[in-house]
Amino acid sequence: MIKITLPDGSVREVAPGTTPAEIAAAIGPGLAKAAIAARVDGELRDIGRPLEQDARLALVTAKDEADALELARHDFAHVLAEAVQALFPGTQITFGPATEDGFYYDFAPAPERGPFTEEDLPAIEEKMREIIRADKPLVREVWSREDLIARWRAEGESFKAQWAAELPGDEELTVYRSGGDWLDMCRGPHLASTGKLDPQAFKLTRVSGAYWRGDQNNAMLSRIYGTGWLNRKQLEAHLTMLEEAAKRDHRKLGAEMDLFHLQQEAHGSVFWHPKGYIIWRALEAYLRRRLDAAGYQEVKTPQIMDARQWEQSGHWGKYRENMFVIPDEVPNTEDEGPVVSNDAQWMALKPMNCPAHVLIFRQGIKSYRDLPLRLAEMGCCHRNEPHGALHGLMRVRQFTQDDAHIFCREDQLVSEVAQFCDLLDVVYKDLGFADYAIKLALRPDKRFGSDEMWDWSEQSLRDAVAATGRATPEWGWEELPGEGAFYAPKLEFHLTDAIGRTWQVGTIQTDTVLPERLDASYVGEDGDRHRPVMLHRAILGSYERFIGILIEHYAGRFPLWLAPVQAVVATIVSDADGYAQQVVEKLRTAGIRAEADVRNEKINYKVREHSLAKVPNLLVVGRREADEGTVALRELGKEGQSVLSVEDVIARLAKEALPPDMR
RNA sequence: GCCGCUUUAGCUCAGUCGGUAGAGCAUCGCAUUCGUAAUGCGAGGGUCACGUGUUCGAGUCACGUAAGCGGCACCA
Numbered sequence: 242m243i244k245i246t247l248p249d250g251s252v253r254e255v256a257p258g259t260t261p262a263e264i265a266a267a268i269g270p271g272l273a274k275a276a277i278a279a280r281v282d283g284e285l286r287d288i289g290r291p292l293e294q295d296a297r298l299a300l301v302t303a304k305d306e307a308d309a310l311e312l313a314r315h316d317f318a319h320v321l322a323e324a325v326q327a328l329f330p331g332t333q334i335t336f337g338p339a340t341e342d343g344f345y346y347d348f349a350p351a352p353e354r355g356p357f358t359e360e361d362l363p364a365i366e367e368k369m370r371e372i373i374r375a376d377k378p379l380v381r382e383v384w385s386r387e388d389l390i391a392r393w394r395a396e397g398e399s400f401k402a403q404w405a406a407e408l409p410g411d412e413e414l415t416v417y418r419s420g421g422d423w424l425d426m427c428r429g430p431h432l433a434s435t436g437k438l439d440p441q442a443f444k445l446t447r448v449s450g451a452y453w454r455g456d457q458n459n460a461m462l463s464r465i466y467g468t469g470w471l472n473r474k475q476l477e478a479h480l481t482m483l484e485e486a487a488k489r490d491h492r493k494l495g496a497e498m499d500l501f502h503l504q505q506e507a508h509g510s511v512f513w514h515p516k517g518y519i520i521w522r523a524l525e526a527y528l529r530r531r532l533d534a535a536g537y538q539e540v541k542t543p544q545i546m547d548a549r550q551w552e553q554s555g556h557w558g559k560y561r562e563n564m565f566v567i568p569d570e571v572p573n574t575e576d577e578g579p580v581v582s583n584d585a586q587w588m589a590l591k592p593m594n595c596p597a598h599v600l601i602f603r604q605g606i607k608s609y610r611d612l613p614l615r616l617a618e619m620g621c622c623h624r625n626e627p628h629g630a631l632h633g634l635m636r637v638r639q640f641t642q643d644d645a646h647i648f649c650r651e652d653q654l655v656s657e658v659a660q661f662c663d664l665l666d667v668v669y670k671d672l673g674f675a676d677y678a679i680k681l682a683l684r685p686d687k688r689f690g691s692d693e694m695w696d697w698s699e700q701s702l703r704d705a706v707a708a709t710g711r712a713t714p715e716w717g718w719e720e721l722p723g724e725g726a727f728y729a730p731k732l733e734f735h736l737t738d739a740i741g742r743t744w745q746v747g748t749i750q751t752d753t754v755l756p757e758r759l760d761a762s763y764v765g766e767d768g769d770r771h772r773p774v775m776l777h778r779a780i781l782g783s784y785e786r787f788i789g790i791l792i793e794h795y796a797g798r799f800p801l802w803l804a805p806v807q808a809v810v811a812t813i814v815s816d817a818d819g820y821a822q823q824v825v826e827k828l829r830t831a832g833i834r835a836e837a838d839v840r841n842e843k844i845n846y847k848v849r850e851h852s853l854a855k856v857p858n859l860l861v862v863g864r865r866e867a868d869e870g871t872v873a874l875r876e877l878g879k880e881g882q883s884v885l886s887v888e889d890v891i892a893r894l895a896k897e898a899l900p901p902d903m904r
Numbered sequence: 905g906c907c908g909c910u911u912u913a914g915c916u917c918a919g920u921c922g923g924u925a926g927a928g929c930a931u932c933g934c935a936u937u938c939g940u941a942a943u944g945c946g947a948g949g950g951u952c953a954c955g956u957g958u959u960c961g962a963g964u965c966a967c968g969u970a971a972g973c974g975g976c977a978c979c980a
Contacts, residue, residue, distance in 0.1 A: 345975095356907060359974095449975030450907025457977045461907055464975070496915080505953085505971045560980055593980095627905050627978055628971090636979080727980060814937050841937075849941035863939055875940065882940065 244295045258291040262433065265300050276300040277432055278312055285312075287381055287430040303471055310471060314339030316379070316432050317369075317443050317469040321346045323423045324368035325465070329354060334425060335400040335453065335462060342479060343443070343468035347451050349400060349460065356463035362445040365465070369443070376436025377420030381429055384414050389426065400453065401426055441473040444480070486740060491792035492633040498797055498855065500805070501634070509631045509638030511785055516805035519834065520791070521784055523803050525619060527900045528643055528668065528781070535664050537617040537645055542597030544621065548587040554596035555758055557589075559727075563624045565590040594620035595752075595777060598646040599759040602773070607763040612773060613649035613657055619784075620644045634789030641784045647776040648761070651697075654774055658705030658732070658749055665734060665747050665780050666709075671901035672791070673800065676737040678717020679706055682724035689728050689754050698751040699730045706732065728754040734780075738794040746787060749778040797855045798877065801898045804834070808894060809856045810872070811838040811847040813863035820867035824860065824887055831895045835860075852877060858894060 242254040245264060253264060261279035265272045265288070278301040279286050285301070285308055292298070303309045318337035325332055325348055332354075337346030350356055384392075386405060393402035405414060405426060417431050418424045432438065445467045453459035470476045487493070495501050500517030503510075513521060532539065545567060551557040556564065568585035591597065598616045607614070621641045630636050649657050662679075669677055681702055684695045706712040717735065725731055734747030752775040756762075762770040781787035791803070801807055808828055810821045818839040828835035838847050844861060851859050860872040861882065872890050875882040885893070896904075 358908060447974055448908060451976045452906080455977075457906070461976080463907075466975080503972090508971065556980085563978090563980080624979085629905060629976085630978060632973095811940090812937095813939055816937080843936095843938055843943060844940055845938090846942055847940085852941055859940085861940065865939085873940080 243292060245292060246295075246297045248297075248299045255292070257293050260289050260291050261286070261298060261300060262288045264298065272300060272302075275302040275304075277302060277309060277437055278430055280308075285430055287379075288433050290381055290430070306471070310469075311339050312430065312432055313438055313442070313471055314344040314469045316435065316438055317467060318344035318346050319379070319417065319419065319425055319427070319431070320369045320372050320435055320438065321365065321445070321465060321467060322348070322425060323372055323419055324365050325357075326423070327372075328364060328368050331397075333398050333400055335404075339469075340466075343446070343466065345464050345466045347453070347462040347464045349453075350463050356450065356461075357448045357465055359448055362448070362465070366443075366445050369445075370440040372419070373435045373438045373440040375420065376434050378418075378434045379431040380418045381431070382416050382418060382424075384416055386414055389414050389416065393426075439470075439472050442471060442476045443467050443469040444476060482740065486742075486793075489740075489793045489796040490633075491635075491789040494792050494797040495634070497853075498805070500792070503633070508628075509626060511634060511637060511639070517788070519805045520788055520799070520803050523900065524781075524784065524788070524791075527671070527802075527902060529619075530900075530902055531664065531668060532617050532645070535615075535660070537615040539617045539619075540598065540601055542594060542601070542618060542620065543591070545588050545590055546597070548589055550596060550600075551589050553759060554599075554755065556592065556596070560592060561589075563626065564592050565623050565625050590623040591620070592622055592624045594618050594622065594642065594644045595646055595755060595775070596759060599755060599761050599775070602648050602761050603759065607648075607773075609650060609763055609765045609771075612763060613647050613653050614773075615645055615647045617645035618642075634785045634792075637783075637785050640786065643779050643781045643784065645778055647778065648756075648763075648773040649776065650763075650765075650771070651774055654701045654751065654776070655705045655708060657776060658702060659708045661749050661776070661778055662706060662709045662711060662732075668780050669734075669736065669747075673794065674736045674738070678719070678735040678737070678743070679711055680717070680719045680721055680733045680735065681706070682721045682726075682731045682733055684725050684730060685723050685727060687727060688725075694753055695730065698753075701751065702730055702732050702749075726750055728752055736790065738790065739796070742793075744790050746782040746790070747778075747780045748782070749776055751775075752777055798857070799855075801857055801894070802900045804855075804857050806836055806854075806856050807833050807898055808835040808858040808860055809838050809847075809851050810835060810860045810862060811844065811851065813844045813861065815839070815841065816864055817862045817867045821862050824862065824872060827887060827891060828894070831891045833891070833894050833898055848875070860890065 243257050245253045245255055247253065255264065261281070262273070262276065265276040276288055278288050280299040280301060281292065281296050301308045315338065318339065321344070322334045322337055325346070326334065329350065331351030333349035335347045335349060337344060348357070389405045390402050393405060408414065414426065415429060416424045416426050417429060419435065445465060447466045449464050449466070450461045451464040453462055468476065468479055470479060495517065498516065499514050500520070501514055502512045504512065529539065547569070548557055548566070551564070567588045567590065568581040569588045570582065570585045572580045573582070598618070601616060602614065619641055621639065623639050626636060626638050631638065647657050681699070683699055688695070703712065706718070712718045729751045731748050731750035733745050735743045735745045737743050753772065756772045756775050761773055763773055765771045791799070810824045812818055812821045821837045821839055825835045825837045838851070840847070848859060855877060857877045859875040861875060862872055866872055866884070871884050871886055873882045873884050874890055
């Protein structure tokens with residue numbers, strides 16, 4: 242007999258080979274029905290997998306939502322694979338995991354058929370429902386490697402065969418059999434049968450290409466994505482959330498609110514319209530005040546530098562494929578012949594500001610007393626990004642970083658990083674992001690520098706965050722092995738937006754490589770020359786992307802200090818036009834971005850239009866207000882209005898419109 | 905860069921079997937002066953992304969190019 246300890250501490254003695262399902266049945270019929278899987282000594286397992294030795298056992302039900310979702314999504318992926326093979330013979334299966342909101346499966350379609358398209362999805366969904374309703378048992382089997390490889394080869398499953406051959410030797414190879422003869426190699430666990438899934442709780446959402454094992458040198462597979470849940474209600478809630486997310490898409494709002502546009506003649510670069518650039522300017526002015534107060538000195542460096550400079554910094558070798566290069570010669574002005582000769586010298590648009598900041602540091606002799614030196618730049622950078630990577634404001638080819646480089650002594654590093662964390666905390670909270678996570682990206686396999694340097698850098702960053710009290714799980718503190726830059730570890734700051742998505746924006750990273758390459762040094766207390774440590778850091782990342790995130794976070798309803806138009810004065814009758822103009826003038830004098838709407842339209846029309854345009858304050862004036870020197874204030878998102886004197890409205894809006902650091 | 909889809913008026917979209925393009929909103933004009941989410945009437949507006957081909961004839965079919973969208977890869 243073996244001893245099974247349940248979560249309440251009670252112990253049951255059962256015969257070896259008893260399954261968790263049988264134990265659930267022994268406890269009660271309710272639990273037997275609700276139990277979908279088991280945790281055995283903490284490990285999630287099939288409910289039908291026999292217990293062979295003493296163990297702690299917890300039965301998993303739908304109430305254990307994270308586990309239940311993970312299982313259901315993984316099962317949906319298998320059902321998807323089975324459905325696709327049933328409908329499209331000759332399709333090879335490869336790999337299909339659960340994702341954050343569902344699942345996907347990568348297929349190698351029969352060559353004559355080609356990749357799947359969205360038109361295939363309804364039929365596949367229908368087949369999946371059929372498989373679910375058939376309630377096929379999912380049975381775990383352990384196979385020998387030889388048998389498994391032979392089976393995959395026999396079925397023409399070359400990807401599976403290759404994978405089975407390459408799995409580590411000590412790993413137990415398991416397959417799951419669905420009903421009769423369909424099987425997939427999988428570590429599991431799975432639900433007991435396909436019928437445990439809700440046929441109304443999934444939806445296939447899209448198709449795409451994906452490389453086998455994520456490597457672009459490998460075959461392109463055809464991936465089908467789905468979203469999967471425990472029940473129909475959850476699915477519908479998720480689909481509604483997706484619609485909400487689509488409504489706040491910055492590309493859509495950017496056009497609707499006339500903030501910016503993109504066009505193919507400058508693809509990857511942004512045309513900022515007056516209203517969009519107001520947001521930029523407000524953000525930039527705010528950040529500049531914060532940086533000034535935090536001891537940064539702002540600089541401006543060249544847009545174009547000679548290729549030799551980029552060679553020396555290492556960018557020419559490591560980063561050239563992402564740089565825009567420019568011939569350093571007078572272009573041929575004749576109609577015939579090439580514009581540039583074959584022996585042109587090259588220059589390049591800067592993809593980063595760091596080398597230029599080192600060049601400023603190197604001017605004159607620096608003493609240890611000059612450190613830390615914090616050089617900031619609203620640096621406009623160009624990167625020749627792959628076309629497929631471009632995405633609205635989020636990924637562009639010309640962007641402006643809120644960049645800075647801190648040159649300091651080794652003994653100043655922890656304090657500088659900690660101060661940066663504090664500054665960044667203030668800025669994020671001011672901008673409406675109370676929730677963010679801090680992560681430490683550790684050394685990658687391919688890297689520069691000694692292990693001692695990496696030990697020291699990683700520990701310094703760790704210590705600095707610990708000094709601020711933020712290296713805790715509540716702060717989302719996490720260490721990410723292998724994610725660091727090739728020259729240094731980095732701290733990453735991930736914002737959570739209003740609908741729960743995360744965005745990596747801020748970063749700070751140590752760098753001892755570039756000061757070395759560009760021979761930056763200072764004279765120490767001892768009279769010798771020393772290398773400064775360089776910290777690369779950004780709070781917003783890029784203005785373009787950060788404004789994109791702000792648009793989506795606020796769904797276009799910006800806090801007043803960032804709103805492009807802060808107030809519209811709308812008339813009811815043309816008799817009030819002159820008064821409206823006066824009110825607008827007073828608002829503008831008080832520094833409020835106000836416009837008059839004296840069009841010959843009904844007030845209903847104006848209210849609707851300015852509400853849709855997300856104007857935060859609508860000041861309605863008719864004959865009565867003009868006579869009394871008042872306005873009827875209607876705030877966006879609120880019902881009704883309040884009648885106030887012009888002076889009161891101005892005082893109120895002027896106070897509300899102050900940037901957070903000036904309140 | 906790779907896979908799939910898309911591209912028609914400023915915007916959102918319709919356009920049948922290949923026969924020379926249409927709606928709503930927006931714009932402009934006229935009327936209307938109205939109290940909190942669309943006043944009425946009228947007018948103008950198109951190289952159907954671009955190129956090549958098939959055809960008597962192409963928005964429609966084929967091929968190519970570009971951009972956009974969804975992913976993959978990339979983001980040192």
